[in-house]
Amino acid sequence: MAHDGSSYSLGTRSGESMIEIHTYLTGKLSYEQMTHVHMNMGEVDPITGLRSPTNFGRPNLDLIFRAVAHEHPATDVGAFFCGPHRMGATIEAAAKKWSSEGHDGTKFYYNKENF
Secondary structure, three states, rough: OOOOOOOEEEEEEEOOOEEEEOOEEOOOOOHHHHHHHHOOOOOOOOOOOOOOEEEEEOHHHHHHHHHHHHHOOEEHHHHHHHEHHHHHHHHHHHHHHHHHOOOOOOOEEEOOOOO
């Protein structure tokens, strides 16, 4: 998947990314927190310390899963999530919705993580 500014690809095999990180913060930030984020933008995300950027707001799951399925046909894809149960249920439903059966289909596997 091409790096579009909302994700980060780590490792490649035959020109395809092996790990894509999409980080979303859906909670509200205080003015001080927003100022800190803005002042510390750079190579590393000021919230997570990762090279993948943090996206703010609710993710467009259909857009994300559609793009990954298009870019990685005939592939098993793990979707890892850490957060509230309700959002997890929504992501799990999207993983099932965008999974395709058959030889050329992309199969998504939902995984709940707890940190």
